[in-house]
Amino acid sequence: MDIFGSFALLLAFIAAVYAFCAGIAGIVTRRTLLTKSAHNAGMAVFGLVTLAVASLEYFFLTDNFSMEYVAAHSNRALPAYYKFAALWAGQEGSLLWWSFLLSTYVFFALFLNRKKHPELMPYVVVICAGVQIFFLTLNNFVASPFNVLGGPDASGTMRLAALSDGRGLNPLLQYPEMVIHPPILYLGYTGFTIPFAFALAALLGRYPGEKWIHVTRKWTMLAWCFQSVGILLGAHWAYAVLGWGGYWAWDPVENASLLPWITGTAFLHSVMMQEKRGMMKVWNVWLVFTTFMLCILGTLLTRSGVVSSVHAFAQSSIGNWFVGFLALVFIVCFWAYWLNRDYLRSDNQLDSLVSRESSFLFNNLILLAACFSVLWGTLFPVLSEWVQGNKISVGPPFFNKVNIPIALFLLFLTGVGPLLAWRKTSLDTLKRNFAWPLAAGIIAGVIAAIFGFREIYALICLILSVFVTLTIASEFYRGARVIASRDHTNLLTAIGELTMRNTRRYGGYIVHFAMVLIFIGVAGSAFNRDVQMEMGAGQSLKIGPYTVLCQNFDRLANNNFESERATLEVFRNGKSEMMLYPERRFFLASQVTETMVAVQTSPIWDLYVVYAGRSPETGKPVIHAYLNPLVKWIWFGGVVLVLGTLLAMLPNRRTALVLRPAETRERAWSEPRTSAVGAIARSDAHD
Amino acid sequence: MGAFALAAIAPLASVARAQESAHAKELGQKLMCVCGCNQILGSCNHVGCTYSHDMMKELEDRIARNEPDDLTLQAFVQEYGPTVLSSPPAKGFNRIAWIAPIVFPLVALALLWDVVRRWKHRGAVATASGPRVSADLIARAQRESNKDNEA
Numbered sequence: 001m002d003i004f005g006s007f008a009l010l011l012a013f014i015a016a017v018y019a020f021c022a023g024i025a026g027i028v029t030r031r032t033l034l035t036k037s038a039h040n041a042g043m044a045v046f047g048l049v050t051l052a053v054a055s056l057e058y059f060f061l062t063d064n065f066s067m068e069y070v071a072a073h074s075n076r077a078l079p080a081y082y083k084f085a086a087l088w089a090g091q092e093g094s095l096l097w098w099s100f101l102l103s104t105y106v107f108f109a110l111f112l113n114r115k116k117h118p119e120l121m122p123y124v125v126v127i128c129a130g131v132q133i134f135f136l137t138l139n140n141f142v143a144s145p146f147n148v149l150g151g152p153d154a155s156g157t158m159r160l161a162a163l164s165d166g167r168g169l170n171p172l173l174q175y176p177e178m179v180i181h182p183p184i185l186y187l188g189y190t191g192f193t194i195p196f197a198f199a200l201a202a203l204l205g206r207y208p209g210e211k212w213i214h215v216t217r218k219w220t221m222l223a224w225c226f227q228s229v230g231i232l233l234g235a236h237w238a239y240a241v242l243g244w245g246g247y248w249a250w251d252p253v254e255n256a257s258l259l260p261w262i263t264g265t266a267f268l269h270s271v272m273m274q275e276k277r278g279m280m281k282v283w284n285v286w287l288v289f290t291t292f293m294l295c296i297l298g299t300l301l302t303r304s305g306v307v308s309s310v311h312a313f314a315q316s317s318i319g320n321w322f323v324g325f326l327a328l329v330f331i332v333c334f335w336a337y338w339l340n341r342d343y344l345r346s347d348n349q350l351d352s353l354v355s356r357e358s359s360f361l362f363n364n365l366i367l368l369a370a371c372f373s374v375l376w377g378t379l380f381p382v383l384s385e386w387v388q389g390n391k392i393s394v395g396p397p398f399f400n401k402v403n404i405p406i407a408l409f410l411l412f413l414t415g416v417g418p419l420l421a422w423r424k425t426s427l428d429t430l431k432r433n434f435a436w437p438l439a440a441g442i443i444a445g446v447i448a449a450i451f452g453f454r455e456i457y458a459l460i461c462l463i464l465s466v467f468v469t470l471t472i473a474s475e476f477y478r479g480a481r482v483i484a485s486r487d488h489t490n491l492l493t494a495i496g497e498l499t500m501r502n503t504r505r506y507g508g509y510i511v512h513f514a515m516v517l518i519f520i521g522v523a524g525s526a527f528n529r530d531v532q533m534e535m536g537a538g539q540s541l542k543i544g545p546y547t548v549l550c551q552n553f554d555r556l557a558n559n560n561f562e563s564e565r566a567t568l569e570v571f572r573n574g575k576s577e578m579m580l581y582p583e584r585r586f587f588l589a590s591q592v593t594e595t596m597v598a599v600q601t602s603p604i605w606d607l608y609v610v611y612a613g614r615s616p617e618t619g620k621p622v623i624h625a626y627l628n629p630l631v632k633w634i635w636f637g638g639v640v641l642v643l644g645t646l647l648a649m650l651p652n653r654r655t656a657l658v659l660r661p662a663e664t665r666e667r668a669w670s671e672p673r674t675s676a677v678g679a680i681a682r683s684d685a686h687d
Numbered sequence: 688m689g690a691f692a693l694a695a696i697a698p699l700a701s702v703a704r705a706q707e708s709a710h711a712k713e714l715g716q717k718l719m720c721v722c723g724c725n726q727i728l729g730s731c732n733h734v735g736c737t738y739s740h741d742m743m744k745e746l747e748d749r750i751a752r753n754e755p756d757d758l759t760l761q762a763f764v765q766e767y768g769p770t771v772l773s774s775p776p777a778k779g780f781n782r783i784a785w786i787a788p789i790v791f792p793l794v795a796l797a798l799l800w801d802v803v804r805r806w807k808h809r810g811a812v813a814t815a816s817g818p819r820v821s822a823d824l825i826a827r828a829q830r831e832s833n834k835d836n837e838a
Contacts, residue, residue, distance in 0.1 A: 249727075376791075392769050397717060
């Protein structure tokens with residue numbers, strides 16, 4: 001079975017190499033048969049990598065400890081769902097998982113476009129195959145997950161060895177989120193390969209117009225959505241498992257996941273300028289290239305040991321491979337750009353500084369500044385060591401100081417952008433649109449200040465959150481009011497109708513609102529508080545409106561771990577509200593102790609309790625309780641973000657109605673004057 | 688909605704500040720735990736950590752002695768090395784860490800300004816630009832317009 005998995009992986013590598021070579025030959029010789037076979041080989045990679053993944057999963061689920069990778073990351077007592085998730089717990093398996101997700105994306109991208117874009121797709125096949133070759137090279141020859149335990153005996157014959165039990169899964173990964181967080185984050189990372197492939201293909205093939213953007217828009221949004229959810233799930237995992245009371249520590253690996261998300265966000269905005277006005281073509285192409293390269297850089301940071309991190313894999317030489325690949329990708333991108341730079345000339349110029357275009361320009365500038373500051377802070381210890389010979393730390397205080405003002409300015413632009421019209425916005429319109437949302441924001445800020453709000457960033461965040469929410473609400477209201485009065489419907493129905501007529505625009509607004517919710521949740525951290533106390537049975541601590549009474553401590557055990565658990569009763573205003581059970585678990589296979597926090601969550605705050613261990617002096621159990629305000633808003637914001645993105649990916653209702661019957665379209669064109677003018681207006685009004 | 692939520696938690700701010708250990712917590716944010724867990728000293732809950740407990744105790748002792756913060760931080764740097772500081776000190780080469788995130792957006796802004804200025808200039812000398820409309824559509828609009836005029 002191990003031979004089956006590694007053989008499938010080797011065949012996948014061969015198929016990818018064939019797709020790459022045949023694809024190039026097909027482009028050069030213009031032989032359709034070659035390009036078609038390359039296309040099919042590109043899709044076949046998916047099937048072969050799936051077989052390899054299925055084979056490794058089989059080893060995990062059947063406790064085959066003759067496999068080195070299985071023995072290192074699983075054990076018999078591990079629950080089945082963690083055995084399944086153990087596939088991506090280590091370097092080799094997670095690289096295989098990366099290849100699998102990449103091949104899945106490539107399969108669907110090639111399959112869905114098999115009869116479309118005959119000029120573009122051969123290039124896409126070659127580029128996708130090139131990326132797959134790199135990862136399959138790692139899977140086959142550098143970090144194979146199919147190595148077996150054992151070695152040659154005295155006679156030189158290979159003997160397999162099997163352990164009676166494995167070393168177990170890293171206890172930090174034994175949490176439900178870890179079953180879904182890595183796959184979803186990887187879906188984000190790998191997903192950006194498709195827009196990258198189409199962008200590079202369009203550039204190399206000098207594909208006319210903005211077709212590649214239309215083709216890849218949904219792929220980009222899908223990857224962006226997965227990346228967003230992956231980041232949030234990671235934050236939730238850190239919150240619930242690491243037990244330090246926070247969800248974001250500016251850890252290098254967290255930062256690595258944020259970087260492509262930032263450039264991806266910039267791309268999703270600036271690409272509209274290319275679609276509507278034929279502007280920023282060079283910028284967009286480089287944003288896609290940069291996003292892809294940042295995905296590779298993120299993987300490099302996670303796996304090379306260049307930066308120290310809670311999440312990083314052990315130091316290994318695999319980083320050199322990623323550096324090489326990154327350099328190669330940059331060279332190819334720059335070469336393609338340099339050869340075809342004339343193809344990227346803007347069709348239009350900026351008409352006014354007060355316009356939607358300029359807001360996108362600023363938005364991109366600020367996002368780029370955020371990306372740079374995160375990258376800079378992440379890599380500065382490496383730079384410092386290189387220049388000064390000694391490493392320094394760049395921790396949360398640095399990132400917070402630099403990035404909070406940038407993030408608040410971005411939040412401000414989130415509110416401003418939608419209020420500006422394409423091409424030019426008059427001062428009167430600006431005043432009319434801005435006046436009352438801004439006034440309401442300031443009033444909210446003044447009221448909060450009167451109530452004792454003194455954290456300046458939280459106060460600014462509050463003002464901007466109100467401002468952005470009201471600008472979004474006013475956008476919905478203005479559009480819906482027109483529909484309601486014309487169709488004689490109620491406002492709620494009209495909002496639904498409006499949203500479905502321009503899903504991209506209104507889905508985008510919902511995503512903006514999700515960001516507001518996330519910002520409010522993050523602003524709440526300015527008011528975090530905590531109490532740490534040695535507690536015996538019958539003792540209590542007070543935090544905020546809660547009194548936490550320790551009832552007792554007990555011990556639990558199962559095949560996987562032994563745990564010491566506190567039973568805490570939580571009172572509010574003298575009334576018993578809930579029971580909390582924070583634990584410390586000792587995992588038998590890995591011989592590692594970890595905390596399991598207990599969280600009581602509500603929209604106002606989370607009561608977050610950690611069983612921190614026993615005091616070295618007294619031997620008494622120590623309970624660390626946190627009151628973390630508004631954390632739930634972050635997770636809720638994540639849900640709204642997904643819904644908004646999914647909505648933005650749906651086709652517009654009106655477009656669907658107009659495009660379906662060909663005769664209707666013909667009739668529309670033949671109508672006098674209004675048809676052509678209307679069509680122009682429609683294309684201009686979109687977004 | 689956000690206003691209500693943030694206003695509801697506002698009283699916590701003053702209570703949190705009134706706590707006695709606030710100074711140690713604040714200073715603990717400027718230091719890293721040196722056990723290799725990569726966490727801020729004030730937040731380190733690394734299980735079995737042999738450093739954070741002693742470091743926090745030392746911090747509390749120094750604060751109790753009314754030692755100035757700078758001196759305390761310096762003492763920690765001497766004892767544990769420069770990695771103990773959670774952010775780079777703004778002196779020498781490390782000053783670049785703080786300057787670059789300010790300079791970079793400013794340079795980018797200058798470049799952007801130059802691009803916009805050139806765009807505006809080109810826009811002024813070129814024919815009026817508008818939404819991108821296909822040649823067919825323009826021809827059709829012209830035909831329809833002519834028909835109307837003739838009528």
